[in-house]
Amino acid sequence: MKALFATLILSALVCTLWADKRPNIVFILVDDLGHGDVGFNGSTYYETPNIDRLANRGLIIENAYMYPTCSPSRTAIATGKQSFRTGVYTVPVLERGDDQVSIFSRWTVGEEHIMYSQPLAEAGYKSIHLGKWHLVGPYPEEELNGDWPRKEKLSQPDPWDYSWAEKHKKEYVKYYPEGRGYLKNIGGTYRGDPALEVGGYKGETGGYWAPFNNPFIPEKNPEDKWLTDYLTTEAIKFMDEYKEGPFFINLHYYTVHAPVRGRSEELVEKYLNKPGDPESGQGMQEGNRRRHTAEYATMIESLDDNVGRIVNFLEENGLRENTLIVFTSDNGWNAGINNRMRGKKGYIWEGGIRVPAFVNWPGKIKARRTQTPVSGLDLFPTFMDVAGIDYTDPNLDGDSITGLFNDEPKNLRNRPLFWHLASEFRNPTCSIIRKNDMKLIQFLATGDLELYDLKADPKEEHNLASEKPEIAARLLKELKAWRKANHVPLPPNAVVGN
Template structure:
């Protein structure tokens, strides 16, 4: 990597030397390489900081991206980032949006910051503790320009919780869990009544003047930031799309009609709108890659694309996403709630493979800091997996936790095994997202035609980062999860007096309870889980403060606690 950096630095900073005598030019180059080589060996070479673009989808299911094998919803731009970068086979996060975003920002499990449990409501006076140092603050110290576009959802009741107070230079987006895709309002139950208010902000000012489809607005803002970025400083852009999260109950699924029409091969009417929402998300990814290439900084940018948690096929905030054939939905500790789509693209050509080791959302903070040569904090749960992923070696991460004292369940993954305890919600813990939801009318659109027409493909072709179609097919086939016939009458549901043990490597769909076969393993994993629970900071009780009513603040959701 240092040699690539040397070549780039040489070409950009010493291009005027082409007028020097050839012998002198060659001598200078040899001396330059020698000096740089020496300082690299001694560890003092300060490599130019990489730009970071982190894209997070909202409630996108395992089966909602086409590089996992589906032909129903095509995501060619997202797929191309995985095919030309690193596709993460075993990427995990928390099962709910506020916990997963808190974990990403802090590098700590949500249960050690008190951010686990039911997602933050706009009427709660609660937020990510200001004592926690978060990723944009680390990057600001390294000279980064930091921008957040889209969803925040880790605190909006007080000014001190807001993005501009937590290390971001700018923010355009919604503070809470969701909004209407066209009106940007959020509806919430308050004092046995439904209240509504605008929840879209530019920095800390309500964005009353904005018009358009939300995914397009966020995409346009992200492109504008990239195009206007001053290259003398490195860029950190977090693009936290709301798509494909559901909206208010009266209009849960929303997409431009012309995009819904392109999904006529999807039989389910609800899934058809959802598919159009995912299409807009994927189009945005392509636009971002294209903008980086046209700016001339794609070869100096790390791009990450992940979902925050699994899809909500039914129930609260249903979006008709699919985690099939994985078991469970968002808000459950089963694989469908926590095993997600994830890719990482880097300028390093050698980082082009399928990565099969564990990666957890808490690992991004140290991994990205390590990637840009920063000193790593030692009081976090995240592990830097930069070297593991880049050279494709076994993951340093061996265990992961999901602990939720509000819903009353907990799980531990240790190597190939997963132990689930407590009271899971049965309707969120079964198998959904298959059957009629995945039916196709006629012939589906051509996958590889879509790949070759995508903006990401064309941009990556310009920098010579493509592979042959056979490679794409092999990755896609490997990532597709296949399970034997599932007898739902035999699957294990945990209760206060019942736990379940699964081998998630051999049985990724969690169909066979092995707790009776491996009592010693259950005991040791339960002991480790009990030890981890001692670190838990209890989730504050959910209290919807009537003084948060948007009617008191010109019909906007705002920092109401500052006015108490």
């Protein structure tokens, strides 16, 4: 209770101090960027000097977490709500099993779920969304009017089938950025990747090279031929137009999501000839896989170049001191590699859910690394706090992390983080609790437990569930209490109870 009271007092002070000159916010969300894909988290193969400079001058969140796939992560970020509240458990087309194994996932986020962009708009923020949206399904009317839980998973059209586009531009705008408080949407569709061309992933450009086939990119053959460059240019144009502020830039790059494409042959050659890192495995591949790795590295370097462009614009226009920059990824690595952690995108081990993250705000944030765990759910309340918005919703599942900007509040350091995956993808359905360096996984269909000491065993190689039964029992009790208190739904084949 004392910790909660202290947090409320801190929030009130934050609102008082910042409300008189609301800061600009630039939120950079990268797609599928792994925890170890950046220099500030130890990569020696991938090159991210601009990102590293920002990170090292800000607060690096060593234990930043998302869901293991993009749909639930992006929904949780946008709404501040756990997956069981929105019904978005994974990317619907990736689900496995039947309706007894999985509670098939929703795709479209209904209007009843407010997104952070809406109170920001009401408070006077001029906002733009650029890049990946993925918060609406291809057939929202059929989806929302259907029976739930579904008997079959949702589907999507071929990438080059644009039969959905006209309705999305007219009838379904309410599910798009413009219906959620943004003034513009550049490139956001129902799809989770940019490969909207004949052949999809196997197409020549993969969606990363113009002419872009995205119905929500107004210029089919713009001056910027590379998608990451184009989205950055549009972000800069918007900031320039609204530099009197406050503005909110929702810059959600498609990169580094598959399909992997090289930024230039020159850059590909650079990484082909660069020594790899034996510890992480980055750059150690041979043959075709080595070229794939080199091309992936050029996408990361391009990302870094464009983050540098954003910072340069802010500095040149005297906006840097009053702009919070938030940088993170929506799930663990997919196209890259990191042998320092177990798992990758789609898995509930650290490689799938732990992501690179930092916040940077000159003069407002103490530069350092923090071990305090932070969830993507925390971004909504943090944005409200920073913007000085008094926003109340009892169903927000995260906490503002502004207290971490210059301190290590106990209420954040000691709180548990929870996940509930009621739909099967790469792992069976499960619930997870992480608290005080310990992580417990309970598989719903069997009741089996996995317990890891993340500080001593970051690669999650030693299941301690039988060796430390007292800790496992304590965490399981807390996990079950959380499920019961929140009426968390379980798949039909679950043998565990709430």
